[in-house]
Amino acid sequence: MGIAKKFRQTFSTVPILGWFLGILTAVLIEYFWGYDYISYYLGLPKIPVLFGALIMLKQPLMIPGALAYDLVVYVIPVLAVAKLTSFITNPGAALLEKLPLWLSAVIHLACFYAILHLWAGINDYRILVVKLTLVSIILTVSVNVINGYQGEFSCSHPGFMALGAYVSSILTLMLFTNDKIFGTALLPPALGPYLFPLVLLAGGAAAAIGSLAVAIPSFRTRGDYLAIISLAFMFIVKSAVENLHVIGGARGMGGQPDLAPLPVIFIWTMLCIWIIHNFVTSVLGKALNTVRDDEAAAESMTVKTRKTKMTAFMFGAFWAGIAGGLFAHVLTYINPGMFSINRLAEILAMVYFGGLNSIVGSIVGAVSINVLGEALRPLELFKWIIIPLILIFVMIFRPYGLISFTEINAKKLLQAKKHKSQQGVSP
Amino acid sequence: MRKIAVLTVVAFSVAMLFSSLALGARKTIIKIGINAPLTGDIPKVGEGTKYAAQMWLEDIEKAGGLEVGGKKYDVELVIEDNESKAESAVKANTKMISQDDVLAIIGPQSSKQAVPAGEVANKYKTVMISPWSTNPNTTLDRPYVFRGCFLDPFQGPVVANFITEEFGFTKAAVLYDVASDYPKGLAEVFKDAWEAKHGAGSVVAYESFTTKDTDFSSQLTKIVKSGAQVLFTPQYYNEVPLIVSQAKDLGWTGPIVGSDSWGSAETVELCGEDCYGLFFSSHYAAAGAKGATKAFIDRYEKTYGYIPDDVAALTWDALRLAQQAIQDAGKITGRIEKDREAVRDALAQIKDFDGITGKMTFTQEGDPIKCAVIVKINNQGEYEFYGSSCP
Incomplete structure (x- = not known):
């Protein structure tokens, strides 16, 4: 305990910017010396992708090597640089503090993305994992609007995702590629990246309109009834696509152009987080929480419960549609079987693991379930025992998820860290 | 701080010591x-x-x-x-x-x-x-x-030809999983091949179900009533036993023919005697190889x-x-x-x-x-070579 406390004390003076600088150093070390020197002398066949988790589980003999690699490349440089540069980064952070919060946040995000890009760029497998994790974040945050802030139990998210995925895939196949089903490209393929946002929006809109099919008949229902109606909706979408031969039926649809590189997905994810954060902290978001807590009381306090519920539901579905569109263009193939009960279980696991009513919780949930799923891949069957076990323990000890009903204060997070005496309590 | 430093150094040196054993392992x-x-x-x-x-x-x-x-x-x-x-x-x-x-x-x-x-x-x-x-x-x-x-467009006609030559039937029924791409594709190919041989409408029943269904009685009743002489069902080992036994219970007496997805060892294990004497097309036959x-x-x-x-x-x-x-x-x-x-x-x-x-x-x-192989499930429950068809 003593060490942990001391550790925290030592590093409490490091601002976020300092950590970024530390991680950047680590990534640069990996980038330049990782393969040729460090992993070579440690006897590793290659740079360990996910901090050595895969290689450690597959070949236990490599554990010391992989741990040493993590220590040399990540732990030591990050800690050392973060601590040693705090005399520059603190004034830097203080300077940024003078800027408007949004600008400071954008600058921080840009730094973060630069590091992420460099780190992922070392290996294409990392890029794919990061891409799918970001898509999962959009999904989880959007399902949190309905299952968390609105307090319903909606099961139709895979259906919304399917709508978004199919509508945007049909559009890109029709507009930008020479496809068997839709014939030659209607627009020059060079326009693809510029019009892709519109295509995604169309997919999101389709999902939002589709969500009306759940929202209208389930106005008066709550809890279990909504769960059943929304579950039915998911199956309707899946069966409908399976029986539509025009778009490939059960065989699926492939050949989407690769319009979703990492920066595009990152920007959409940040947009999603920002917009949903604004949504849930707006008047409408507060109204949504009152509807969750007591619908009758909310109605009597002049909250239009029907309109509030509908808006939130469509809003959540819209982002699920966007996530579906991105997902389809990452994999460049979709089939209706992807948007079924398995996907639902995965989405619900992410949102309940991370935490209800919290965007940070959703991000934590999506990232941890995704990374765990990849890191434990070598365990095969046991992976499906370990992950559910973790979920069970989370549900026992933290019934609302790891981080629920709280939000991180961006201002406090990004500010410069002065000495204890000046600041009071360190976070 | 000092403790941390000492710990790091110790951990590092231990790790180096072990990993140096694997040094120079990077070969082709x-x-x-x-x-x-x-x-x-x-x-x-x-x-x-x-x-x-x-x-x-x-x-x-x-x-x-x-x-x-x-x-x-x-x-x-x-x-x-x-x-x-x-x-x-x-x-x-x-x-x-x-x-x-x-x-x-x-x-x-x-x-x-x-x-x-x-x-x-x-x-x-x-x-x-x-x-x-x-x-x-x-x-x-x-x-x-x-x-x-081989591909489905080859396998479908092989089965259709085999049934025609072996039994001389002209009316067939098909039961398949609409939600799974393999059975669906093969069912379509078979239907086309059969109708090309025996004229439009010779597939008298074309029934479907969805993955994970376990009760096929409504589809099978229709098939039995349709007057079909043979049932073709390109399903996997988890569904075939159910289809076969339910068909027999509903009074189906004709042969049931399958495709290469039947080839799993589990098919006969789960199906038992009901499946003896049935045919399917496959890549190879184990018995008598x-x-x-x-x-x-x-x-x-x-x-x-x-x-x-x-x-x-x-x-x-x-x-x-x-x-x-x-x-x-x-x-x-x-x-x-x-x-x-x-x-x-x-x-x-x-x-x-x-x-x-x-x-x-x-x-x-x-x-x-x-080449594709026609396999017969013999009375010992083995997959026996029955004939082959080459392109």
Whole structure:
């Protein structure tokens, strides 16, 4: 305990910017010396992708090597640089503090993305994992609007995702590629990246309109009834696509152009987080929480419960549609079987693991379930025992998820860290 | 602070001490990736794939490595689980190609994983052989993707011809899973082939259900009433026993014919005597096999305790094809991109490859030209060779 406390004390003076600088150093070390020197002398066949988790589980003999690699490349440089540069980064952070919060946040995000890009760029497998994790974040945050802030139990998210995925895939196949089903490209393929946002929006809109099919008949229902109606909706979408031969039926649809590189997905994810954060902290978001807590009381306090519920539901579905569109263009193939009960279980696991009513919780949930799923891949069957076990323990000890009903204060997070005496309590 | 520093140094030096044992281990190893559904809907398929691959590796190790251009190389298998999910198959392929530096990939087996995974393999210019995927899109316009089995457009007419010649029937019924791409595709091909032979409307009942359905009585009642003489059902081993026994209960007396998806060892185990005497088309027949095929079956049965199904046999052939292509490529330069290209070129050149599931030559698209086998389930519950049909 003593060490942990001391550790925290030592590093409490490091601002976020300092950590970024530390991680950047680590990534640069990996980038330049990782393969040729460090992993070579440690006897590793290659740079360990996910901090050595895969290689450690597959070949236990490599554990010391992989741990040493993590220590040399990540732990030591990050800690050392973060601590040693705090005399520059603190004034830097203080300077940024003078800027408007949004600008400071954008600058921080840009730094973060630069590091992420460099780190992922070392290996294409990392890029794919990061891409799918970001898509999962959009999904989880959007399902949190309905299952968390609105307090319903909606099961139709895979259906919304399917709508978004199919509508945007049909559009890109029709507009930008020479496809068997839709014939030659209607627009020059060079326009693809510029019009892709519109295509995604169309997919999101389709999902939002589709969500009306759940929202209208389930106005008066709550809890279990909504769960059943929304579950039915998911199956309707899946069966409908399976029986539509025009778009490939059960065989699926492939050949989407690769319009979703990492920066595009990152920007959409940040947009999603920002917009949903604004949504849930707006008047409408507060109204949504009152509807969750007591619908009758909310109605009597002049909250239009029907309109509030509908808006939130469509809003959540819209982002699920966007996530579906991105997902389809990452994999460049979709089939209706992807948007079924398995996907639902995965989405619900992410949102309940991370935490209800919290965007940070959703991000934590999506990232941890995704990374765990990849890191434990070598365990095969046991992976499906370990992950559910973790979920069970989370549900026992933290019934609302790891981080629920709280939000991180961006201002406090990004500010410069002065000495204890000046600041009071360190976070 | 001091404690932390000391701890770090100690941890670091211990780690260095151990890892130095492995120093200099970076030499040229031939790595073959296996992308198999070890968990998920069809774990039996994954198991067969894995076992066949391990048997192949055993052979190589016994020979002291794989000889390429007069030099022996160590071979390593990278077996990845694709959870029977498309995105997981894509991740597995990306990982094997960019992280493990595999020379060739065997798998995935099902088309719904092989189609997107093939895209990845083709993008990174790595040879991928899918032993079992029958969807034309798997190899279409992908020079680096091959397959080890015949396609549905070939298998459907084979079955239709067989029924016509064997029984002389003119009215057929089809029962298939509309939500799964393999049964659906094959049912369509069969219907077209049958109607081309016997005229429009000769498929008197064309009934469907959805994956995970277990009660087929309404569809089967319709089929029984339709006056069909034969029932064709291209389903997997988990559904066939249910369909067969429910059909018998509802008074179906005609023959029931299946396709290569029946070929799993589980079909007869779950179905029992109800399935005796039925026919299906397949890649190979285990009972009464000769030569290399028999040697493979005996060895597999001895090691793992059951007769290998067609997935295992096809995986074995795919691995042997990859091996042959690597050897034909002539030399391993150690520069993986170049080696992969050489392997692809060699694989496309292979003529009359003598596999345990028949002779194979690849077409331009990377699909093999090979014979289909009609298998009869005999009264001991074994899969017996009944006839074959070649293109």
